[in-house]
Amino acid sequence: QVQLLESGGGLAQPGGSLRLSCAASGFTFSSYAMNWARSAPGKGLEWVSGIYSDGSDTYYADSVKGRFTISRDNDRSTLYLQMISLKPEDTGWYYCAKSDTGGSYCSSAYPCPLRGRGTQVTVSS
DSSP states (O other): OOEEEEEOOEEEOTTOOEEEEEEEESSOGGGSOEEEEEEOTTSOOEEEEEEOTTSSOEEEOTTTTTTEEEEEETTTTEEEEEEOSOOGGGOEEEEEEEOSSTTOOOOSSSOOOOOSOOEEEEEOO
């Protein structure tokens, strides 16, 4: 079955950076678009970024555009999220999710199941 293991979260200062990873198994990683979502207390789930199966297209929510970079290594079945210029409002649990196809993104309108435990990001001085 689909297994996703997020890692790389932690405590960062405002303006700092973190790199999240998501190790995938149980499916043909290179055939599916992948996504990052986050949740925070008092906020709904936000789909922050996505990438097509071949990396040819990416998506970013306005809240992270210009600060986050999504990438993938299909040989290693791993998804990444490089986060720079972190803000306190980036605090939350981050999850990776598999799309249903190679060229579609998860969204609030078309949510995807969160199968990993997530990794916690805290941005605070």
